[in-house]
Amino acid sequence: MSILADVARIAGVSKSTASRALSGRGYVSEDTRVKVERAAAELGYVVSTAAASLVTGRTRNVGVVIPYINRWYFGEVLEGIEASLIQAGYDLTLYRLSSDADLRRRVFDYFLVRKRVDAVISVAIALSPNEVHMLQALGKPLVGIGGLIPGIPSLSIDDVETARLATEHLISLGHRRIMHVGGDQHEQMDFRVHSQRYIGFQRALTDAGITVEDDFRDAEFSIQGGHAAGLAVLGDPRTRPTAIFAGCDEIAIGIMVAARQLGIAIPHELSVIGIDGHPLAETFGLTTVVQHPGDQGARAVELLLGQLDATPEAPPSEHIVLPTTLSVRTSTAARRETPVTTASA
Amino acid sequence: MSILADVARIAGVSKSTASRALSGRGYVSEDTRVKVERAAAELGYVVSTAAASLVTGRTRNVGVVIPYINRWYFGEVLEGIEASLIQAGYDLTLYRLSSDADLRRRVFDYFLVRKRVDAVISVAIALSPNEVHMLQALGKPLVGIGGLIPGIPSLSIDDVETARLATEHLISLGHRRIMHVGGDQHEQMDFRVHSQRYIGFQRALTDAGITVEDDFRDAEFSIQGGHAAGLAVLGDPRTRPTAIFAGCDEIAIGIMVAARQLGIAIPHELSVIGIDGHPLAETFGLTTVVQHPGDQGARAVELLLGQLDATPEAPPSEHIVLPTTLSVRTSTAARRETPVTTASA
DNA sequence: GTGACTGCTGGAACCGGTTCCCGATGTGGC
DNA sequence: GCCACATCGGGAACCGGTTCCAGCAGTCAC
Structure with a gap:
C-alpha cells in the first residue's frame, strides 16, 4: 500500500x-508526467479516496434510494443507473428504503447525511415532506425517477x-x-403511480x-399478486369483465x-393489457405499453452529472416525461361475446 | 455543515x-458526554466519513460484486446482504460485473482497489485467478456466495x-x-453452478x-430461457422426455x-422440477428444491463482520454448505405412459 | 537590458477527524 | 500523609491527498 509520497520519491x-x-x-x-506515472505503476499506487474527498469535498459516489430490488421495474432502473455511473467513474451506494419507519429514519439520519455521497437518486419512492427537506438540506443534487416530488427534478x-x-x-x-387491476391507491410505497x-x-x-x-x-x-x-x-x-x-x-x-x-380463453373470452414491456410479455404474448426503465436510470444519471459538473446555481427543477409506446400482441382482441350485459352509458 | 471543532467549542x-x-x-x-451530544444535536453535526476513514483506515463500506441484478436469485441475495449491512451500520457499494472484459478490468482496477471498501462479497461470480489474486492482495475480508473459489471462504x-x-x-x-434443462457448462458467468x-x-x-x-x-x-x-x-x-x-x-x-x-398436460404427461423456491413456484404449483438466497446474503455478511472485528490472523477459509429441502407440489407425478420407449438399463 | 508572461516545480497549509501521550484530579489503601 | 491507580481532559501529531502561493527559468516584445 504505497502512498503518494512514495511515488513522488521514486519519481x-x-x-x-x-x-x-x-x-x-x-x-x-x-x-515528469511520464516519470510519475511510471513510478505509480511500479508501486501499484492507487489514490486514497478518503484523503482525496476529505480535501476536495467530493466523493465520486452516488446514493440510490430504492424501495425494491427484486421487482422487474426496479431492477432495470438499478441496472441502468449502475452502468451509467460506472461509465462516469462514480460509485453507487445502495439503500433499500422500506416502509418501516425506523429503518427509514435510520437510512436518512445515519447514512445519507454522512457526507458520503455527492448526489442522490430516489427511485419511485414517496418521500415525506420531512424527508424531502432533509435531502434538499444536504445541498446535493437530487433526482427522482418514476413520479414527481415537488421541487425536485424528476x-x-x-x-x-x-x-x-x-x-x-x-x-x-x-x-x-x-x-x-392495479396497485392500492393508499399504499405508502409506490408513490402516486397507482392512483x-x-x-x-x-x-x-x-x-x-x-x-x-x-x-x-x-x-x-x-x-403472484396478479394471479391472486x-x-x-x-x-x-x-x-367477469371482458377486458x-x-x-x-x-x-x-x-x-x-x-x-x-x-379455462378462460385469451383473447377470445378475455383481453388483457399491461404496462411495462417486461421481457415475459413477449413469452406470454401480452399486449402492453412499453417503457424503458433502464433508460430512465441512465437519463437520471445524466441529469445528475450535469448538475454536479455545472455548479452554477441553476437548479433545473424540471420534470422530464418519457415516451411510452403501445405494443400489440395476442392477449387483446375484439370483444366476441358479452357474458351478461355491458354496462355502457 | 458544522465540524467537530464547532461542536467542541459549543460544548x-x-x-x-x-x-x-x-x-x-x-x-x-x-x-461532558451529555454536553457534547447536546451541542452536536444542536448544530446538526454529522461526522465526515472521509476524515474518519482517512485516519482509521476503515470505511464502514462493503463492496458487493454481482453479475445480475434482475434475476430472482441475485435480487434476493442482494436484498439479504443489504438488510444485514444496514443493520450493522455498513454501507453497500454495488458493482455489477458483466462478462465484458473491459468493464471487468475497470471495476477491479479502478474501483475495488481504491481503498474504498472494508470488505468484498462476491456473488456467484467466476473470478479469474488473477482477479482472485487482486482481491486477496487487498488484504480485506472476502466472502463468496453461491460457489466456491479456492482459498476464499464461501x-x-x-x-x-x-x-x-x-x-x-x-x-x-x-x-x-x-x-x-439448465445452464451452459461453458458459460463464463455462472460459475460452476451449471456444471x-x-x-x-x-x-x-x-x-x-x-x-x-x-x-x-x-x-x-x-x-424466457426455459420457455424457449x-x-x-x-x-x-x-x-419427448417424461420428466x-x-x-x-x-x-x-x-x-x-x-x-x-x-397442449402437454402437467403432471400427467410431463413432470417438471426446479431448484430455488421462487415465489412463483407456488403460483404454478411447481415442485422444487428450496434454497434461501436472502439468508445466504445475511450469513455472508455475518461471516464478513466476524472477520472484520476479529483482526487476528485467522483466515477462516471454510466453506459453509447450506441445506435445501424438497417441496413437492403438483408439477410432478408418477409416470403414466411412455410415448415411445424408455431407455433404461 | 528590462519587464511581462508562460511553463513548471516545490513548500506548506489544509481538509476533519482520531488517537497517543501527558498532566491533572480524585479516591482508596496502608 | 503518601503512593498507586483509575478517571478524565487537552495538545499535538497524524492519516494522504489537493491546492494555493511563491519562485525560478526561459521566451518574447519593446
Missing part, C-alpha cells in the same frame, strides 16, 4: 507535482396518459366491461362515455395464468 | 474530548446434492426418460442405473408455460 519529484501529474490538473511537463413516464392509452386500446376493440394509472384508466372510460360498476381490484405488483387477483375477479362468469387493464405486466401475466387455470 | 471541550464523547471510545465523564448450497435430490425425486416417481447441477443430475441417473441419450439442453436462467428450451425440447412427442429437471425455477416455469402451449 524524484515533490508530492504536489506527483499529485498534479496523476490527476491531470495544473502544469506538468510531459517528461423523470418518469406520464402514468395518466399511459394508462389512458392502454385503456383506449381495449375500448377501441369494443370492450365495455373493463376492469383495472395516476387509475385516473388515466377512468379518464379513458369517461371520455368514451362508459361507466363500469366494479372497475377496480387491487393487487400486489407481482405475478385474477382468480378472485374471474371466478364468476356472469360478472382487464393491469397496472403492470407482472400483474397482467398473473391474470393470464389465472385465466388459463379457470 | 466547551477540546476536539479530542468531543471525538471521544461521540464515538464512545475512551474515558469521558457522563456530564457459502452456498451443495449444488451436486441438490440436483441429485431433485433428480431422485423424479426417478422415484418412475421416470426414466429424464432430461436436464455442478449437471453432475448431480447424472450421478442420480447413474446410481439408478439409468442412461438417457439426449439428457441435456441448455437454457438461459430465466422464464421447452418449446424446442417438447416439440416432438416421440422423443424434466430444470436448473432453476424460472427455467422450470418457462417449460411449464411451453408445455401448456403445446
Whole structure:
C-alpha cells in the first residue's frame, strides 16, 4: 500500500507535482508526467479516496434510494443507473428504503447525511415532506425517477396518459366491461403511480362515455399478486369483465395464468393489457405499453452529472416525461361475446 | 455543515474530548458526554466519513460484486446482504460485473482497489485467478456466495446434492426418460453452478442405473430461457422426455408455460422440477428444491463482520454448505405412459 | 537590458477527524 | 500523609491527498 509520497520519491519529484501529474490538473511537463506515472505503476499506487474527498469535498459516489430490488421495474432502473455511473467513474451506494419507519429514519439520519455521497437518486419512492427537506438540506443534487416530488427534478413516464392509452386500446376493440387491476391507491410505497394509472384508466372510460360498476381490484405488483387477483375477479362468469387493464405486466401475466387455470380463453373470452414491456410479455404474448426503465436510470444519471459538473446555481427543477409506446400482441382482441350485459352509458 | 471543532467549542471541550464523547471510545465523564451530544444535536453535526476513514483506515463500506441484478436469485441475495449491512451500520457499494472484459478490468482496477471498501462479497461470480489474486492482495475480508473459489471462504448450497435430490425425486416417481434443462457448462458467468447441477443430475441417473441419450439442453436462467428450451425440447412427442429437471425455477416455469402451449398436460404427461423456491413456484404449483438466497446474503455478511472485528490472523477459509429441502407440489407425478420407449438399463 | 508572461516545480497549509501521550484530579489503601 | 491507580481532559501529531502561493527559468516584445 504505497502512498503518494512514495511515488513522488521514486519519481524524484515533490508530492504536489506527483499529485498534479496523476490527476491531470495544473502544469506538468510531459517528461515528469511520464516519470510519475511510471513510478505509480511500479508501486501499484492507487489514490486514497478518503484523503482525496476529505480535501476536495467530493466523493465520486452516488446514493440510490430504492424501495425494491427484486421487482422487474426496479431492477432495470438499478441496472441502468449502475452502468451509467460506472461509465462516469462514480460509485453507487445502495439503500433499500422500506416502509418501516425506523429503518427509514435510520437510512436518512445515519447514512445519507454522512457526507458520503455527492448526489442522490430516489427511485419511485414517496418521500415525506420531512424527508424531502432533509435531502434538499444536504445541498446535493437530487433526482427522482418514476413520479414527481415537488421541487425536485424528476423523470418518469406520464402514468395518466399511459394508462389512458392502454385503456383506449381495449375500448377501441369494443370492450365495455373493463376492469383495472392495479396497485392500492393508499399504499405508502409506490408513490402516486397507482392512483395516476387509475385516473388515466377512468379518464379513458369517461371520455368514451362508459361507466363500469366494479372497475377496480387491487393487487400486489407481482405475478403472484396478479394471479391472486385474477382468480378472485374471474371466478364468476356472469360478472367477469371482458377486458382487464393491469397496472403492470407482472400483474397482467398473473391474470393470464389465472385465466388459463379457470379455462378462460385469451383473447377470445378475455383481453388483457399491461404496462411495462417486461421481457415475459413477449413469452406470454401480452399486449402492453412499453417503457424503458433502464433508460430512465441512465437519463437520471445524466441529469445528475450535469448538475454536479455545472455548479452554477441553476437548479433545473424540471420534470422530464418519457415516451411510452403501445405494443400489440395476442392477449387483446375484439370483444366476441358479452357474458351478461355491458354496462355502457 | 458544522465540524467537530464547532461542536467542541459549543460544548466547551477540546476536539479530542468531543471525538471521544461521540464515538464512545475512551474515558469521558457522563456530564461532558451529555454536553457534547447536546451541542452536536444542536448544530446538526454529522461526522465526515472521509476524515474518519482517512485516519482509521476503515470505511464502514462493503463492496458487493454481482453479475445480475434482475434475476430472482441475485435480487434476493442482494436484498439479504443489504438488510444485514444496514443493520450493522455498513454501507453497500454495488458493482455489477458483466462478462465484458473491459468493464471487468475497470471495476477491479479502478474501483475495488481504491481503498474504498472494508470488505468484498462476491456473488456467484467466476473470478479469474488473477482477479482472485487482486482481491486477496487487498488484504480485506472476502466472502463468496453461491460457489466456491479456492482459498476464499464461501457459502452456498451443495449444488451436486441438490440436483441429485431433485433428480431422485423424479426417478422415484418412475421416470426414466429424464432430461436436464439448465445452464451452459461453458458459460463464463455462472460459475460452476451449471456444471455442478449437471453432475448431480447424472450421478442420480447413474446410481439408478439409468442412461438417457439426449439428457441435456441448455437454457438461459430465466422464464424466457426455459420457455424457449421447452418449446424446442417438447416439440416432438416421440422423443419427448417424461420428466424434466430444470436448473432453476424460472427455467422450470418457462417449460411449464411451453408445455401448456403445446397442449402437454402437467403432471400427467410431463413432470417438471426446479431448484430455488421462487415465489412463483407456488403460483404454478411447481415442485422444487428450496434454497434461501436472502439468508445466504445475511450469513455472508455475518461471516464478513466476524472477520472484520476479529483482526487476528485467522483466515477462516471454510466453506459453509447450506441445506435445501424438497417441496413437492403438483408439477410432478408418477409416470403414466411412455410415448415411445424408455431407455433404461 | 528590462519587464511581462508562460511553463513548471516545490513548500506548506489544509481538509476533519482520531488517537497517543501527558498532566491533572480524585479516591482508596496502608 | 503518601503512593498507586483509575478517571478524565487537552495538545499535538497524524492519516494522504489537493491546492494555493511563491519562485525560478526561459521566451518574447519593446
